[in-house]
Amino acid sequence: MSLTVYGAPLSPFVRKVRLCLAEKDLDYALEIILPFGQPAWYRELNPLGRIPALKDGDFSLADSSVICQYLEDSYPERKPLLGRNAEQRARVRWLEKYSDYELAPLCTFSVFRNRVLKPPMGQPCDETAVQATLTDKLPTHFAYLSQTLGTAEYFVGDSLTLADLAFACQMINMEHGGEQLDAQRWPNLAALYQRVKARPSVQALLPGEQKTVAKMAGKA
Ligand SMILES: N[C@@H](CCC(=O)N[C@@H](CS)C(=O)NCC(=O)O)C(=O)O
Known part of the structure; x- marks a missing residue:
């Protein structure tokens, strides 16, 4: 497992992903990407150019809700954050x-x-x-x-x-x-x-x- 979050700490959506990771006790690296003036390669992670994005090994995806649902599905042994039924x-x-x-x-x-x-x-x-x-x-x-x-x-x-x-x-x-x-x-x-x-x-x-x-x- 090697998780990297791309984004900036003051974004509420980046914060949501980071809190989700912390509550699930999952380690991750934060790579700073600002909402504007992003490097061209970031478009491969999110074609819309918005933060956050996540990489889990070679797998990448964007959007805080999608990322949090992915974490919930991928690490079912961790604290559930999406409800129980x-x-x-x-x-x-x-x-x-x-x-x-x-x-x-x-x-x-x-x-x-x-x-x-x-x-x-x-x-x-x-x-x-x-x-x-x-x-x-x-x-x-x-x-x-x-x-x-x-x-x-x-x-x-x-x-x-x-x-x-x-x-x-x-x-x-x-x-x-x-x-x-x-x-x-x-x-x-x-x-x-x-x-x-x-x-x-x-x-x-x-x-x-x-x-x-x-x-x-x-x-x-
Ligand atoms: N629905 C997206 C919203 C992400 C979003 O709007 N992020 C803002 C920063 S708070 C952004 O990247 N804005 C730059 C832009 O819209 O070009 C999510 O939950 O990840």
């Missing part, structure tokens, strides 16, 4: 997709991109767009996710799954962008986020990410 697996996939496709455009591509990525590149932060994201767009999604979680500790079943990791990955980018989940309004979601954030898998990555974000703010 058909119904749970479907729920996990739905909620993972929800975070990746509904939260990511807001938490990552609006709040994080505007506040963290744009300034060091000499581009202005569109604070009007960020405020619209925070006040008009995100609350509906948090309300749905909060209702879905209810009084449970995790989104699906009674243990951590990719649904929780995908959600936390978006919350981390939002937090890098200077915004917190409102714990008064969505106490159960905020508690879930803190629960996931406290895991050794997340704690192993966060300080490095926070350092990078602070450095980028210094350059802005």
Whole structure:
């Protein structure tokens, strides 16, 4: 087994794969590939030019969800993260997709991109767009996710799954962008986020990410 993840630590999708690997206690190497200006050879791993990609020996594939499902199928003796039966697996996939496709455009591509990525590149932060994201767009999604979680500790079943990791990955980018989940309004979601954030898998990555974000703010 020789696993290599291609990508950059601040990407929520790269982080999801790294957390999945860590929770499964699988060793891997990280090869830094930025989302833009990638070397030509990277297109062989992902013709769309997006991060992450994964190599397992000679086998390669792209897309964080596909990669995590591959890890689940390839290492069945490791901690399951996709649920324990058909119904749970479907729920996990739905909620993972929800975070990746509904939260990511807001938490990552609006709040994080505007506040963290744009300034060091000499581009202005569109604070009007960020405020619209925070006040008009995100609350509906948090309300749905909060209702879905209810009084449970995790989104699906009674243990951590990719649904929780995908959600936390978006919350981390939002937090890098200077915004917190409102714990008064969505106490159960905020508690879930803190629960996931406290895991050794997340704690192993966060300080490095926070350092990078602070450095980028210094350059802005
Ligand atoms: N559905 C993909 C999304 C990956 C993605 O959008 N990655 C961003 C970085 S966070 C990227 O590579 N953007 C560059 C681009 O779209 O050209 C996944 O889950 O891997």
